[in-house]
Amino acid sequence: MRRALLLGWILALCGLAPLAHALTQPQALSVAQGETDDRIAAIGKLVAAPDERTAVLLQALSDERVKLGPDQRVLIATDAGGGPFVDAATGAAVTLPPDASSSLEDVMLNNRLRGELDGALAALHLSSADKAERLAAAKALMDAGGDDARVALLDTAIAKEQDATVLGALKLARAAALAASPEAAKRLAAAKLLGESHSPETRLLLNQRLSDEQDPEVRRALQRSLRAVEDTLAWGERLGALFTGISLASILLLVALGLAITYGLMGVINMAHGELMMIGAYATYLVQVAFRQWLPGWFDAYLIVAMPAAFLASALVGAALERTVIRWLYGRPLETLLATWGLSLVLMQAVRSLFGAQNVAVESPSWMGGSLALLPGLMPGFALPANRLVIIVFALVVLGGMSLLIARTRLGLFVRAVTQNRPIASCMGVPTARVDTYAFALGSGLAGLAGCALSQVGNVGPDLGQSYIVDAFMVVVLGGVGQLAGTVLAALGLGLANKALEGVVGAVLAKIAVLLFIIVFIQKRPQGLFAVKGRAQES
């Protein structure tokens, strides 16, 4: 089936371009080398009369797999790692002497050439047999915008197109290409048609045309289209802003959840909480390195191992801290604060000695890159970054798991009992010391999970914890110590408020404003959003 399609495509290509001739070595060289203007002209010539090798060469150029051999031969690496080479003109495999790899010269691209190549490749794909590929090509040409030379190409494609969706995209692409036409009538028609587009790139195109346009009638049409496009995009942008707030909230929540146990429930002012996150992030890094080393085929799945690893690593460190230092200091908040502060410095220096002061690179799995377009028909331009989306879901899962653990399990019951009334719990036979260790380990483990999540959006370095510890305390204190619901609400509120303010006054002032708000709020309501009622609070 696929072979038949391919054959059909090649036939169609031959039918389209009767002038097609084999790609020659000088042609390939002219694309790979020289002044940018000349290379662009050479690409244009190749696209006007394409053959199979042209498509391969242009694709390889765009993937940066093309090299210049010692005798001015243009070579294409067949895989991204630089593997076996084939000759660009003939397609024949080339065996190089073993020491030749250093004499190969990289073919350089700049951003202008990259744009041209995208356009050229899209033009070649216009006659593809695959509908999705044609649609993508039409959209890419549309984004490439005002090039008069592409109109003929698009006209032939439009004449042959059967599918309504692709046809619509092709017409828009044609309008985009015509928008810079020297004839005012054509420009006017194009300007009117472009208003139907839902792509953010159209806005750029319309704005650019508007700044150059002299004809008043075309200007009016352009303005009308611009308004139409902006209206369709407006909702997507508003939702996007809301999403950034929720995304920040999810990170704040993850960062604060562990602290909600160690500080909120147990009352330990744990200044080393940030460093426990840092340990989780380093555990993630190590798992990632291990996967790359030994299981490269499963690299995309490394997070599944990294999550429990991060949890365990931080929980173990947390348990060790509790056993050795913190358990001697219960009920002495000032000493705890100092001791955990010291511990945080020790942990940071330990990591610095082990891994170096430099940040380490944590590569996200490929499925966490890019973004997800929701309702592309209704809300064009509204796409959610995949990694943020994953973290929101992750935060919700962790939150759910933790609230179940605290509310429904025996351990949760013991933790609540011990924190509410230690002597009575002890009288009832609850092993309070062990419960303390478990609870602290749980809080630390949650910090580890937060570190695992943070490694996907930010830096992983010895100082990672320092930048989040203040936020974590802010959320817990604002929410009300000992209250999970308060922590969730505070995280959400701070996230949304921070992002809403940032959009108006900028990041620096937004941060200051939020801090000021919290100071005032805590002055007025020291117990936070939610207060624990009852006698436990007074003791």
Added chain:
Amino acid sequence: MSSHPSKSLRPQRRHALKTLAVAGALTGLNLAALPAFAADTIKVGVLHSLSGTMAISETVLKDTVLMAIDEINAKGGVLGKKLEPVIVDPASNWPLFAEKTRQLLTQDKVAVIFGCWTSVSRKSVLPVVEELNGLLFYPVQYEGEELSKNVFYTGAAPNQQAIPAVDYLMSKDGGGAKRWVLLGTDYVYPRTTNKILRAYLKSKGVKDSDIDEKYTPFGHSDYQTIVADIKKFSAGGKTAVVSTINGDSNVPFYKELGNAGLKAKDVPVVAFSVGEEELRGVDTKPLVGHLAAWNYFMSIKNPTNDAFIKKWSTYAKAKNLPGHKDKPLTNDPMEATYIGINMWKQAVEKAKSTDTDKVIAAMAGQTFSAPSGITSKMDEKNHHLHKSVFIGEIRADGQFNVVWKTPAPVKAKPWSPYIAGNEGKPDEPAKK
């Protein structure tokens, strides 16, 4: 120190003092040469943060100085004397920079200091070196607006980095940018650079409404709103972003750019503080095509640079430097440090003395064959190097492809003509 200690306490206190002194000596001089050398060595101060936030960037400069000192000593030293490094750690703490400088100049009596990275640390050191007539070599690109007779600036002034970068982005090959986002960390270097750039862009006919200036706090890690704003702003016309974001905030910024699908060919970002070292912690695949402007890239091919990289790799392996022993990287401030110490050596030899004033006089017009491929020259008057400017594009392997460079080395203009009030200022430090 001791007022009237009771007799029984005295031995203990003295003991404690001694321990303190030993500890101080250990931290201060942990790599100093053996005391036997003390008489016939020249002391060289190294003032880079080895802990705290700036350790990431500065540690490697300390190692560069040590490498150069090893190299010079292996060739017989300067004026027949070996160089002896005195390393102090100002710990990314700006007032501590001034204190450590005073210690280096008055207690250790160093002949010269190599140090500082952030402008705020340089500003803190400046009054001390001027008061004690010391000598400081500052190796990092900065905002200009300063000229001290006691400082040699081996990094770039704004006209040797920022302005050529903007010129490139305005050119056809750079994309012909019409609108500009000036994005930076909120402190003196980005603010001043952006002030200069704004004035420069205006002189090129860019309207105020086409310039968007934004700042983030140090260590900012959530760039969602900013990237969304850039995306929106870029719909109004061909946009370029000039980033003076400093330190590791760059990583989340570039990650966000990649996620938001802002490609370099649509909205190129040119960065002034992002080099090989900063990209070490980043997955660079989504960043291919974004730009950086520097006076040196590791990927520049010439024999001097090959030798420089080889020297560094060997040194990093021999000294087991974390990170660099497996993946040695060189960058612009390292090159500037290396040029600085070699020029200082030449100047001392020319002056036949380490006396500050004689060395300052001998520095004028010194030349050195720089790894960037040019013969670097110290200006006769203004204490800055003449430098070539390179624009590099980020490659998938974290290195840079040079896509543009100035035809000849550019003379530094520390007093930017684009800041009001700079017109009449002399292009040389005031004589005291």
